[in-house]
Amino acid sequence: MLNALEVITTVLVGLMVGVELSVAFVMNPILNALPDDSTQLGNAHGGRMLGALMPIWYIGSLALVTTWAITARHHEGTGLVITAGALLLLSVIMSVLLLVPINNRNKTWTPDNRPADWKQQLNRWNRYHYVRVAVIITAFTLLVTALA
Template identity: 70%
Template sequence: MLNAFEVFTTVVVGLMVGVEFSVAFVVNPILDGLPGDSGLRGRTHGARMLGTLMPFWYIGSLVLSAVWAVAGWHHQGAGLVVGAAALLIVSVIMSLLLLVPINNRSKAWTSENLPGDWKEQLHRWDRFHYVRVAVIITAFALLAAALG
């Protein structure tokens, strides 16, 4: 039963990594290349949509990893799972302190109410997001290694 839970947890975290990697390296670059405010509208819609979904996914991934760490404490790879859970904690803290505040501001932006530094804020969000993606990729890799 633990093996199925381990695989399930790894898949959940892996899918989250895939979404966040796609946002960073596919979706946002595409939106940034659109003319006018089309890209901004896409990013604000994404901020609303993913801003609603991702907190559950991040917290859920952390909880699943913590349960795996506790349930598999005496199994091979437990240290890798603890490391992955620690990195997921870092990703949640980064999200709350660095990314969510920018996201909360940007999701209400329209062409009429843009702050003067809106591009800088989006670029700051992107830089923080790249770091967060690296953190969750590492967490995923640790979970995948713990399966072996």
């Protein structure tokens, strides 16, 4: 049972890392290369789509890592799992405090109602997102190391 939990948790966190890497290094450069109206509309749509999915994924991943840490508390590598869990918790806190407020504004914007500083706000979101991606990559690496 523990082996299945370890593998499922690692795969789900790895997939989350992949999605967030794709947002940072594939989707955002594509959207930013479009004309301003299309860039803004694409970001707003992405904010609505991923804004609905990612909280479940982040909280679910954190819950699975916590379950793994509790279940395997007497096994080797538990310290790595606990550290990964702390990093995932940090990513959730970062999301709630830094990224979600910007996303909540962005997902309601249209070319007609966007603020003058909309690009600066999206650039700020991107900078926070890069840090969050580094945090979850580190958490994923720790989980893989604990699994090995």
